Amino acid sequence: xxxxxQELIAGLTMTGPWVLGLLTLTxxxxxxxxxxxxxxxDLLGQPRWVGGSNYARLARDISTGGQFWQALGNTAYxxxxxVLLSVLVGVSLATLLSQTIRGRTLMRxxxxxxxxxxxxxxAVLWMWLLDPQAGLVNKALTTLELPAQNWFRGTSxxxxxxxxxxxxxxxxxxxxDGLVLMSVWGIGNLLVIYLAAIGDVPRALxxxxxxxxxxxxxxxxxxxLPMLTPVIFFNVVMGLIQSVQAFTDVYLVSDGQGDPAGxxxxxxxxxxxxxxxxxxxxxxxxxxxxxxxxxxxxxxWLFRTSRKWVHQ
Amino acid sequence: MKSNAMNDNHETSSNxxxxxxxxxxxxxxxIPLVWMVLTSLKTPEQIANAPYSWWPSPLxxxxxxxxxxxxxxxxYLVNTLVLCLGSVAGTLFSCTLxxxxxxxxxxxxxxxxxxxxxxxxxxxxxxxMAPRFLLIRELGLYDSLGxxxxxxxxxxxxxxxxxxxxxxxxxxxxIEAARMDGASELGILWRIALPLxxxxxxxxxxxxxxxxxxxxxxxxxxxxxxxxxPLAYGLERFVSSHSTQTHLLMAAAVLFTLPIVAAxxxxxxxxxxxxxxxxxxx
Numbered sequence: 020x021x022x023x024x025q026e027l028i029a030g031l032t033m034t035g036p037w038v039l040g041l042l043t044l045t046x047x048x049x050x051x052x053x054x055x056x057x058x059x060x061d062l063l064g065q066p067r068w069v070g071g072s073n074y075a076r077l078a079r080d081i082s083t084g085g086q087f088w089q090a091l092g093n094t095a096y097x098x099x100x101x102v103l104l105s106v107l108v109g110v111s112l113a114t115l116l117s118q119t120i121r122g123r124t125l126m127r128x129x130x131x132x133x134x135x136x137x138x139x140x141x142a143v144l145w146m147w148l149l150d151p152q153a154g155l156v157n158k159a160l161t162t163l164e165l166p167a168q169n170w171f172r173g174t175s176x177x178x179x180x181x182x183x184x185x186x187x188x189x190x191x192x193x194x195x196d197g198l199v200l201m202s203v204w205g206i207g208n209l210l211v212i213y214l215a216a217i218g219d220v221p222r223a224l225x226x227x228x229x230x231x232x233x234x235x236x237x238x239x240x241x242x243x244l245p246m247l248t249p250v251i252f253f254n255v256v257m258g259l260i261q262s263v264q265a266f267t268d269v270y271l272v273s274d275g276q277g278d279p280a281g282x283x284x285x286x287x288x289x290x291x292x293x294x295x296x297x298x299x300x301x302x303x304x305x306x307x308x309x310x311x312x313x314x315x316x317x318x319x320w321l322f323r324t325s326r327k328w329v330h331q
Numbered sequence: 332m333k334s335n336a337m338n339d340n341h342e343t344s345s346n347x348x349x350x351x352x353x354x355x356x357x358x359x360x361x362i363p364l365v366w367m368v369l370t371s372l373k374t375p376e377q378i379a380n381a382p383y384s385w386w387p388s389p390l391x392x393x394x395x396x397x398x399x400x401x402x403x404x405x406x407y408l409v410n411t412l413v414l415c416l417g418s419v420a421g422t423l424f425s426c427t428l429x430x431x432x433x434x435x436x437x438x439x440x441x442x443x444x445x446x447x448x449x450x451x452x453x454x455x456x457x458x459x460m461a462p463r464f465l466l467i468r469e470l471g472l473y474d475s476l477g478x479x480x481x482x483x484x485x486x487x488x489x490x491x492x493x494x495x496x497x498x499x500x501x502x503x504x505x506i507e508a509a510r511m512d513g514a515s516e517l518g519i520l521w522r523i524a525l526p527l528x529x530x531x532x533x534x535x536x537x538x539x540x541x542x543x544x545x546x547x548x549x550x551x552x553x554x555x556x557x558x559x560x561p562l563a564y565g566l567e568r569f570v571s572s573h574s575t576q577t578h579l580l581m582a583a584a585v586l587f588t589l590p591i592v593a594a595x596x597x598x599x600x601x602x603x604x605x606x607x608x609x610x611x612x613x
Contacts, residue, residue, distance in 0.1 A: 022510060029516035030438030037429040038444070040485025043466065045451050048459035055461065062465070115353040118346070126357040133360060135595045135602070137545040139563045140584040143570055144367045147577055155366055158383055204363065211606045235345045264455050267547045271567065287457060294461050295552070307457040314455060 056304035066301070073305035087306065089281060090289040094263060096195055097285060101202040102258040106251055108203055113213030114239060127214070134207025141201060142271035146171050149197045168192040171272050194272065194282045201268055209254055216250045217243060248330040256321055263314050266291065286310050367588075371395070371581035378577050394582040398569075401579065406558070407565035414476050414561050415543040421483030422490055422539045423532060429486050430494030431520045435506060452488045464552060476561075478553035479546065483539070490535045493608045497531035498524055534601045534608075541591055562587055 056073055058066035080087040116127050133141070148155050149170035157167040169190050220243060228238045266287045276292070277284025286306065294303035370378065371394055372387040432438075433445050472478040501524055509519045525532070543561075550564035560568070566587055573579055595602055 026436050026516070027438045030432045030436040030441060033428040033432035033436070033516070033520075034444060035428075036425040036484060037448075037486030037491060040425070040482065041447065041451065044463055044482055044485060045454065045459060048462035048466070049454070051462035052458055052460075112353075112356055115349060115356060118349050118353065120350050120353065126353060129357050129361045132364065132592065132595070135541070135591050136364070136588050137563065137591060139545070139547055139566055140367075140588045143566075143580050143584045144363060147370070147581065148363055148366065153378070153577075155362075204360065208606045211603055215607065235349070260453060260455070264457070266456075270551070271547075274571075290457050291460075295464075300461050304461060307455070307460070311455055311458050318453070 052304040052307055055300050056308050058301045060300040061298045062300060063298070069301065073301050074309075076302060077305055077309060086281070086284070086289060087286075090277075090284050090286045093195060093281075093283065094285045094287070097198055097265070097269075098259055098262040100196070100199045101262050102255055104199060104203045105206055105209060105258055106254055109206055109209040109213050109254060110244070110247060110251065112206075113210050113217055114243060116210070116214060117217045127210075130210055131207035133204045134210075136205065138267045139271065141205065142268050145197065145201045145204075146272055149200070166190060168196075170194065170197045194279060198265075198268060198272060198283065201272075202262070202265070212250055212253075213247065216247055220246045245330045248328060252321075252325050252329045256318060259317060259321070260314060263287070263310065367581050368585055370577060371585045373578055375576065375578050391578065394578045395586065398579045398582040398586065401573065402565055402569045402583075403557070404562075407560055407562045410476060410559060410565075411544060411561040411563070414479055414546070415540045417476065417480035418483040418543045419536050419539050421480060421485075422487060423536060425484050425486040426490040426494055426535060427520070427525070427528075427532070430491045431498055431516075431524055433491065434495045434498035435501075435503075435519075435524070436516065448488050448491060452492075460552075467553065473553060474555045474559065476554075476559055479543075479549045487539075490539065493535060493605065494528065494531055496608055497528050501527055530601070530604070533598070534605045537594065537598055537601050538605045541594065544591060 055066055057068060057070060059069045059072075060066040077087060079085070081091070112130060116123065116130065120126075136144075147153075149157075151157060151167065151169055151171075154170065156170065161167050167190070170192065171194055224242045224246075225238055228242055233241065264287060265285065269283055269285050269288050270291075273283035273288065275288075277288055290303050290306045290310070293299050293306065369385060369387055372390050372392065373394075374387075374389070374391050377384065377387065433441065433448075467473065467478050467481075470481075472481060505523055506519055509523055514522070545563055546561070547563045547567065550559075550561055554560060554564065557565070557568070566583055569583060570580055
């Protein structure tokens with residue numbers, strides 16, 4: 020048997036398990052959910068073709084500001100806030116952690132550590148930290164004479180945007196902001212990437228800036244930041260894709276039903292409940308496909324605009 | 332590096348500001364974890380009563396014993412370990428084979444398959460969730476850990492990508508030489524590639540172990556009988572039934588987090604390599 024033939028057979032055999040997984044666990048479900056999105060299907064009987072009525076239902080929901088529309092709004096709020104904050108905190112914290120300072124390794128480890136805390140434990144912990152009555156965060160706020168916020172387990176006033184920007188008690192933040200805080204706390208993996216990128220910036224660029232008398236702030240603005248734009252772009256794209264898919268933390272802090280008053284009902288959660296509580300697979304599949312198209316378009320738009328601001 | 336005296340002064344003042352800021356930021360990241368541990372050692376009275384105090388007094392270690400005995404902890408732990416070890420075995424088996432083929436073999440369709448592999452990483456789980464659930468139920472795996480373990484034997488795009496990057500660094504000469512000596516591809520993988528790839532394999536094993544340890548969505552979807560619950564899921568059941576007993580909740584959360592934090596300290600390099608190769612997946 021020739022080497023070439025041997026290589027072909029080996030290649031097909033060795034990728035075999037993954038190809039089987041691709042066909043059964045990815046491509047078949049991908050096609051099936053597209054088919055189901057045009058059907059009525061409750062898991063018990065057979066899928067029954069209903070044409071575009073699931074999509075029409077989504078359009079109606081969106082035009083009347085129904086549950087799906089609110090879930091879209093919640094998801095967009097969570098995604099935009101957590102991605103923006105992750106860039107802001109990621110870049111600035113990594114810059115701070117790049118200084119020569121005693122105990123740097125320890126500080127880097129401490130900032131990274133929350134990233135390895137299991138989501139279930141993190142959710143339990145943050146529900147306690149952000150408890151409106153007894154939580155540490157609100158205690159700290161009131162000690163500083165700032166208004167306590169509603170956070171998790173709050174009343175329906177936490178249902179942004181009904182009470183936005185502030186209600187009578189000076190409450191600005193609600194449950195969604197609690198979720199954003201949680202996600203920013205677990206930013207460790209990004210920090211590692213930013214730290215590596217900052218370490219890769221050529222020293223000569225800083226030295227040239229110093230000769231020109233640049234202040235540390237100007238060095239950051241004109242040297243560090245432009246050199247970080249490829250990583251920031253990566254952060255934004257992956258952050259968007261991941262925050263739209265966030266499920267476990269949302270499910271846990273919302274008691275599995277978007278509490279309080281639907282404030283944490285994201286598309287992920289609404290879709291999950293529609294599929295497995297209401298057994299409305301057709302409608303859930305239509306939602307999934309709409310979400311997929313929205314995310315794909317957002318990603319495409321990010322790539323298109325990236326030429327303008329990402330350093331090559 | 333510092334060129335003149337003026338520059339030095341200038342730098343000193345902003346250096347101090349930077350140092351103060353970094354210490355403050357680190358404290359903000361660390362306080363939640365410290366608070367979790369401190370709360371786990373307090374009495375319920377100390378938690379409930381004013382004034383708010385930091386240090387647990389008296390230290391109440393019984394919280395841990397109570398948290399453990401309030402749920403079938405041992406059963407959950409055994410299930411978790413079965414889930415973790417089973418899925419690590421599945422991942423190493425399927426991902427090593429595919430990664431080696433993508434990195435070191437030339438066969439028609441390889442590049443197309445690899446492009447598909449990358450594309451699947453971007454596909455949201457929502458799109459495949461429902462039919463995948465039905466398929467696994469049809470296979471009779473519903474309500475067993477098999478529902479969570481079996482798919483790992485069919486590969487994972489992130490890990491295949493990570494291992495492929497590593498296999499690419501093995502000198503082609505070594506592989507060609509073995510081929511000329513008549514070694515089979517499996518033989519080359521087993522005797523040459525795998526021993527060299529040990530650090531990458533350890534990284535993948537560790538990441539998958541942690542992922543299985545943390546997995547909550549899987550059990551939520553596929554498990555029904557508490558007999559089969561792993562810790563992540565069982566813990567949440569415990570949380571909803573003891574939601575007012577903060578001291579026990581924190582003790583349980585600490586117990587659940589500790590092994591992962593310990594693993595991180597024992598194998599920092601492996602964690603960091605995983606992040607460096609596959610980005611946010613960690």
